[in-house]
Amino acid sequence: MNSLQLSRASEKALPNPIRLGLTQAALEMKAFVRAKDSVLFTLGLPLMFLLVFGLVFAGELEGSDVSVGQWFTPGIIAASVLSAGIVNLATSMAIERHDGTLRRLALTPLPASSYIIGKIVMTFVTAVGMTVVLLAVGVALFDVALPTEVDRWLTFAWVFGLGVVAAAVMGIAMAPIPRTAKSASAVFNLPFLGLMFISGVFIESGSIPSWLRTVAGVFPLRWLASGMRAVFLPAEFETAVEPGGSYDLEIGAAVLAGWAVLGFIVAVATFRWGREGRR
Amino acid sequence: MTQANAIVARGVTRHYGDVKALIGVDLDVRHGEVFAILGPNGAGKTTFVEIMEGLRRRDGGSASVLGSDPSEASRAWRSRIGAVLQVSTQNDELTVAEMVRAFASYYPAPLDVDALLDELELTDLSNRRIHELSGGQRRRLDLALGLVGNPELLFLDEPTTGLDPEIRIRIWKLVEKLAAEGMTILLTTHYMEEAERLADRLAVLVAGEIVAEGTPGDLIGSQQSHVSFRLVAPLDAAQLPQNIADLASRDGDRIHVSTTDPTAMVTRLVAWASEHGGELAGLEIEKRGLEQVYLDLLSDTRVEEMT
Numbered sequence: 001m002n003s004l005q006l007s008r009a010s011e012k013a014l015p016n017p018i019r020l021g022l023t024q025a026a027l028e029m030k031a032f033v034r035a036k037d038s039v040l041f042t043l044g045l046p047l048m049f050l051l052v053f054g055l056v057f058a059g060e061l062e063g064s065d066v067s068v069g070q071w072f073t074p075g076i077i078a079a080s081v082l083s084a085g086i087v088n089l090a091t092s093m094a095i096e097r098h099d100g101t102l103r104r105l106a107l108t109p110l111p112a113s114s115y116i117i118g119k120i121v122m123t124f125v126t127a128v129g130m131t132v133v134l135l136a137v138g139v140a141l142f143d144v145a146l147p148t149e150v151d152r153w154l155t156f157a158w159v160f161g162l163g164v165v166a167a168a169v170m171g172i173a174m175a176p177i178p179r180t181a182k183s184a185s186a187v188f189n190l191p192f193l194g195l196m197f198i199s200g201v202f203i204e205s206g207s208i209p210s211w212l213r214t215v216a217g218v219f220p221l222r223w224l225a226s227g228m229r230a231v232f233l234p235a236e237f238e239t240a241v242e243p244g245g246s247y248d249l250e251i252g253a254a255v256l257a258g259w260a261v262l263g264f265i266v267a268v269a270t271f272r273w274g275r276e277g278r279r
Numbered sequence: 280m281t282q283a284n285a286i287v288a289r290g291v292t293r294h295y296g297d298v299k300a301l302i303g304v305d306l307d308v309r310h311g312e313v314f315a316i317l318g319p320n321g322a323g324k325t326t327f328v329e330i331m332e333g334l335r336r337r338d339g340g341s342a343s344v345l346g347s348d349p350s351e352a353s354r355a356w357r358s359r360i361g362a363v364l365q366v367s368t369q370n371d372e373l374t375v376a377e378m379v380r381a382f383a384s385y386y387p388a389p390l391d392v393d394a395l396l397d398e399l400e401l402t403d404l405s406n407r408r409i410h411e412l413s414g415g416q417r418r419r420l421d422l423a424l425g426l427v428g429n430p431e432l433l434f435l436d437e438p439t440t441g442l443d444p445e446i447r448i449r450i451w452k453l454v455e456k457l458a459a460e461g462m463t464i465l466l467t468t469h470y471m472e473e474a475e476r477l478a479d480r481l482a483v484l485v486a487g488e489i490v491a492e493g494t495p496g497d498l499i500g501s502q503q504s505h506v507s508f509r510l511v512a513p514l515d516a517a518q519l520p521q522n523i524a525d526l527a528s529r530d531g532d533r534i535h536v537s538t539t540d541p542t543a544m545v546t547r548l549v550a551w552a553s554e555h556g557g558e559l560a561g562l563e564i565e566k567r568g569l570e571q572v573y574l575d576l577l578s579d580t581r582v583e584e585m586t
Contacts (some may be wrong), residue, residue: 012387031372109357
């Protein structure tokens with residue numbers, strides 16, 4: 001049997017914030033996978049979109065050899081990335097603000113940066129999980145073809161990575177908004193659903209009024225979706241389908257990076273461990 | 280090297296809207312002592328402790344905890360304090376051991392986790408999910424989380440409220456052991472028994488003000504004791520000397536006399552009785568416990584508030 005030694009050793013350095021952030025991420029993941037219902041609904045959301053659209057619009061798009069699954073996949077991935085941040089992350093942080101978890105952590109020497117790193121890594125893992133499940137089912141059941149060119153995968157990597165960072169810091173910045181834990185989910189789903197409908201994720205952007213398209217162009221989802229279409233759709237779709245006849249990847253990169261910076265500034269300025277006290 | 284006290288609070292005030300939660304609290308906690316803040320619910324105990332922990336802001340006054348203002352505390356400062364909040368932690372899906380190890384990783388020189396779990400009799404529960412724990416088990420986990428950083432100063436906010444007597448005694452023994460090892464502990468409680476048993480010194484906080492402070496012995500000693508007896512013929516209350524009658528009250532056939540020196544009072548009463556050819560029937564000297572002292576302090580304050 002071990003006996004408790006309270007003797008105080010000489011001064012030791014505080015643990016590294018980045019290493020602590022990764023430890024936090026591992027804990028978040030452990031807790032996440034154990035909540036089976038939450039795993040099912042999180043990973044199931046993009047899948048549900050694919051199943052619904054795939055079955056409703058069964059077959060191929062008129063005048064092309066692209067399957068319905070292929071057509072909807074980029075938009076669903078874009079929406080999944082965004083929701084991992086502004087819905088999942090924001091909700092979990094809002095709950096932790098209200099259920100005492102953050103107050104308890106505020107009493108420890110855990111730096112805010114480590115907590116936030118943990119949340120961003122967790123958002124990344126969530127988005128990867130949603131995408132992998134979606135692509136696996138898409139390839140198996142809905143004739144989704146994965147890109148073969150390295151270029152396309154490179155595009156995928158930066159659009160996905162930048163999208164996750166932007167969505168995560170936006171989620172952190174939005175986390176203080178709900179006044180109770182119960183309202184969190186409703187508060188965060190509304191802007192997400194709104195963006196999904198105006199950003200041409202599932203609807204061809206030609207059928208969206210031009211002023212609404214302009215509004216959507218300010219937000220990250222429309223650009224995430226364009227970036228993902230550049231990865232998953234044949235080259236001829238660019239001129240035929242895209243607003244302005246181009247994926248405009250440079251503009252997309254700038255908008256996503258802009259949201260990442262803005263979100264970061266707001267997140268740092270508004271992050272609180274509790275309603276008052278430790279910043 | 281002279282060390283300032285672990286906690287020095289001067290004129291700490293806090294309002295919630297129009298409600299005054301703390302009205303100028305002065306308090307010193309010395310290094311190595313167990314200090315208890317005793318008070319009823321809503322007295323401001325938690326507000327005070329959370330200000331000292333840096334979790335809450337104060338509206339006025341000054342505070343120094345381990346040499347720093349808790350409202351501007353650093354990571355290094357946080358690694359020197361430990362705390363058990365009144366409300367338990369919520370991270371439900373992790374196991375006891377995972378949670379304690381995670382907290383251990385936040386500190387520069389944590390305690391040995393296995394030994395700590397052993398000490399708190401949590402070893403058998405170490406693989407149990409936190410949401411499966413009972414109230415008492417959860418409270419022991421809270422203690423483990425507060426202790427794992429091996430703090431110099433430990434805050435315990437009502438550590439045993441709502442627990443059954445067996446677990447309460449177990450926690451008391453642990454606190455006594457930590458105190459014996461030299462840990463400084465600030466404890467809040469509304470149990471007189473707990474304060475009397477654990478505290479080297481204590482303060483009674485009522486409605487945001489400290490109404491009494493000292494060792495448990497001081498507080499008991501400074502208060503009135505009661506001497507009472509049954510009035511049997513030929514004794515007559517009207518014959519009591521004026522200086523005793525002023526301190527006396529009558530309850531049926533019993534006479535109660537308040538005094539700070541019960542021995543002297545009994546001597547005088549016996550002399551008076553034999554002078555009048557009687558004796559003191561059913562003589563009782565009520566030795567005042569902290570509980571009675573505390574209840575008197577509470578009722579005094581309430582009377583003052585009403586007037």
